[in-house]
Amino acid sequence: MEQSQGRGRAAFEPQSPARFDESKRRIAAASRFMPGGVSSNFRHGIAPTPLVFERADGPWLFDVDGNRLIDYYLGMGPMILGHTPEPVRRAVAAQLERGILYGGQSAVEAEAAELFCSLVPCAEKLRFASSGSEAVQAALALARAATGRRTVVDFEGHYHGWIPRGDVELLAWNDLAAVEARLAAGDVAAVIMEPAMCNAGAIAPLPGYLEGVRAACSRHGTVLIFDEVITGFRVAPGGAQQLFGVTPDLATFGKCVANGFPVAVVAGRAELLDLFVSGAAMHGGTYNANPISMAATVATLRALADGSVMKAIEPLGRKLMQGLDSALRAAGIQAVVAGFPQIFHVGFGLAGPARDHRDLARVDRARYVRFCGELLSRRVRALERGAWFLSAAHDAAVIDETIEAAAAAALAIRE
Template sequence: MRRYDTSIALYERTRKSLAGGVSSNVRYASVPVPLFFERGEGAFLYDVDGNEHIDYVLGNGPAILGHAPKPVIERVAASLARGQVFAAQHPGETALAERLCRLLPGIEVVRFATSGTEAVLMAFRLARAFTGRTKILKFEGHYHGWSDQAYISARPALNEAGPANAPVPVAGSPGMPPSVLDDTVVAGWNDLDLLADALARHKGEVAGVIMEPVMVNGGPTPPKPGYLEGARKLCQEHGALFICDEVITGFRAGLRGAQGRYGVTADLTIYAKAVAAGFPLAMVGGRRDVMDTLLDRGVMHGGTYNGNVQSMEAALAALDILEAGDGAVYRDLERRGTKLMEGLAAIAARHRVPVKVQGLPAIFQVYFTEGPAPSNYRDAVACDRDRALAFHRALQDEGIRTNQQAKWFLSVAHDDVIIDRTLDAADRAMKAVA
């Protein structure tokens, strides 16, 4: 059994000065306490008790190149003496903006921000300014940051969420003004009839429809064939902007994100996380006529750290690796992720534990269920969470770090040796669960 005595002592001490002992609520959940880490390197994290973890959390997505990737660190380090924030432009911004516009589907213009949460807020404002409408349509189980406007029905309790065919918006936190619910329409995802109904019920009111093009936060679930194209068409018919939140899927579902993978193009897209390989960077990009409202119509967007020197350098260095050979690293990532997914499914079958392993090779989840793989949030929450948590804990004892839903993020640093080691450990963990 691994010991976490130093983490436990540090957590007790930290709680006295840092609210809840953490800097983000999603970090509460780990056991026996929120753990403290000394350092990360490649696929590994080392905690303050000296335990090594093969890390499949990867900062919840950013560390697509593994922890502390050398080329990124070196380029950022070389930039440090030049300064950090100028409250002005610098050539690194131009270089990155040009590169992203050239690379990404539907991105004619970008604007940089610092976190996904605020980039989503900017997309909402752009959609409202462009269409002159107020409501945003979002989907149950989709997370778009913790703001008042977006943290709605991201993980609702089903006894509060209303019927599946017409969910009611549920505020995700105390302290959110009830008025935000009036501006939000919630629909079930992955079902075009539900979206068509919701848009028809709110005809002429919806400024934008936002979704994770592959649902990840509510449980990794790919879109049904034709769903993204159909959603885009419905948005067009109703005069609403189609907004893809690729904060997780960007540079993870493939070099060109979920849109590249599935061949659809949004009006506006939010990228963050993997784009800067661990440094804080988010962006909104998309149609020039929509983005031009920033200038033409005076739509306000600000942010002291937007476009800061180090985040630009980090993204440029990351793109050198991700773009090489038109995304050659993604071919490895797909192969290794598929091997891991199939290996986990085979292990569960061997131990007679009913699971479905679903998602994309670089972000997937082990669902404990006898039923079919989930196709939406309600299916995902119907799976056995206690068993998922037991598997997560058993994995942690084996030195494998996943998130509490037994969700797995993969990086290019997870080579075949690491995957094989992981599968051996997962076999013992699954035996413990069985």
């Protein structure tokens, strides 16, 4: 990848611990107008301060204190091609010349829809939305309209956005017997799950679990929804449903679909999606399928379509997982590094891979937050909840730099 202004390493040679005084000052100032100085609850309460950024490029973020940080937040997951990738930038710049919002349909929207449906197994048709939370609400509306039932089964530790929680029952995930028993009553409209649990941990389904839930849903007339907002276009071009070979009735996507532009999707069986047209289910949105975001979608999906991006991330992700594991071991810190090379989880205090949310209750979060603080002072930004997102822009040099920082951070928190 070409070296753009400010990316050269020479200008950023280490270094004393990073400081974040200017971010602190600006957050305090912004707090006069925005609660906590932020626009999402998930950006609040982060030590030593929510950060304020000036720009981003490849695997790096540049903050207002002049720090260049290796980024594993990746915008909370979307930036699978890295920050500001050339093809997406070009497509968006070209579309800007042709208009921002039409309040109507566009050729680029139809192109994005066809491309998406060619990649995702369940997607006979789709609706574009502007956030994952909305796509999930739309999917639940379709399931309730199709079945005439209200109850939705969801799972402990799964997150689907800030959606209304009424008529939702929680079960333990990866427990097939529990789902089978609950569906047998015949009153459940939908089962919604992350097909690999990535909001807590990064846990794959047990062999046969997805297949078993699929069969139980079919048996009892329940709509199966995979929430692929994280896994979609990250673990495989067709999402976890492609990786694990189980096709849901509906699926929701967001994040990686447009590499950071606000695009989400509810996709699935045509007869379900057509309920939007018959008026049985409601879904709208001023910004849905805006042509700027659609141009970003086409550019991103084209880059991801043949799976080479995910494949290229794989060895680097494995190298980072192994490097973190060794660094923590060397410092005598008990931890499990598990998941997928494109998104994995570091669980401090675990003795073995987690199987469900209950296993994750043993995670030593306080100590991991300290680890993240030490990483940040060494200019590596990792999510305090334990997830690490990788992009095509994280090359071997960046991974080596990260492992070096992690080794030092692990020693710094050794008790």
